[in-house]
Amino acid sequence: MKTSHQSSRRKFLKAGGIFIAASGLSTAVNSLAKEKDTKENVVSPPEDLMREHGVLKRILLIYGEAIRRIDSKQDLPPEPLADSATIIREFVEDYHEKLEEDFLFPRFKKANKLVDLVNVLLQQHQAGRQLTDITMHLATSQTLKNADDRRKLVDPMRQFIRMYNPHEAREDTVLFPAFRGIVSAHEFDSLGEDFEKKEDELFGEDGFFKVVDRVAEIERKLGIYDLAHSRPKHEQITSHDWAAVNALDPAHRRRGFLSEGIQKFLFADAQGAGRFAKIGIPAPNVLSPFVGCVEIVCGALLVIGLMTRFVAVPLIIDISVAIISTKLPVLLGHGF
């Protein structure tokens, strides 16, 4: 009986031991995973600063749109402009630039690296703040009602755009990439965490994304949010642009036939059968693929310099028909 009791006790203790060991292991694994997760989620200082530059860039585009509307005497409500200038003040100047001034610039100066650049960047920050003061002061409904006052608002925004485009491009490509080389790995990591903590303190949890949402809202109000609108239409980037390039460069001219032939198949409506039908060439569904094949085969031979005299004949016929059917009407003012 005693033996049986001792055996049960041993089993119980053994099971308990396994349970405790397993829980300990599980806690350790969880905390390691948590630490790994936190490390992976921390954005490095250059990445953090660069994505903040993305916000700045989007405000520069908003300013550009505001200037375009003022120049073309279109309606411009004051709120999007005032909100944009406020984001520049709160997020870019009082937070992002402060990070650069407190944590990056002094370290570059101490390491005696890129000191001249840092001095210019600092002067630009100061000038930018003055321009923002003026923009904030003038971004009101009262100013936007008067044509002269509207023009006064354009000037600081134009100067701001002109200064900050090269400013942020230089920091992204020269200053930030060099930062890793002047601090220890430990300092680099802990600065990343400090930057994020500060961001959350000032703008709430996921502060960066909240600011991005504010910018997107302004873009929507101005009708510039949808990226698809800024894509050039296919017709705008095909024949006319290539015609100009081909006219200037013999190498492009040789590749031009090959490219034209391929486009007749890829963009049948704009460059192939559709275009043939539009300019009155008979049997467009037959002739367009035929001409496309001739251009591809002869154009490829021309590019590699094979049988050039032979391929010149069909290509001369091809280009003559193109001149008669499209270029002459353009010259005579009946352009296609």
Ligand SMILES: [Fe+2]
């Ligand atoms: Fe800066």
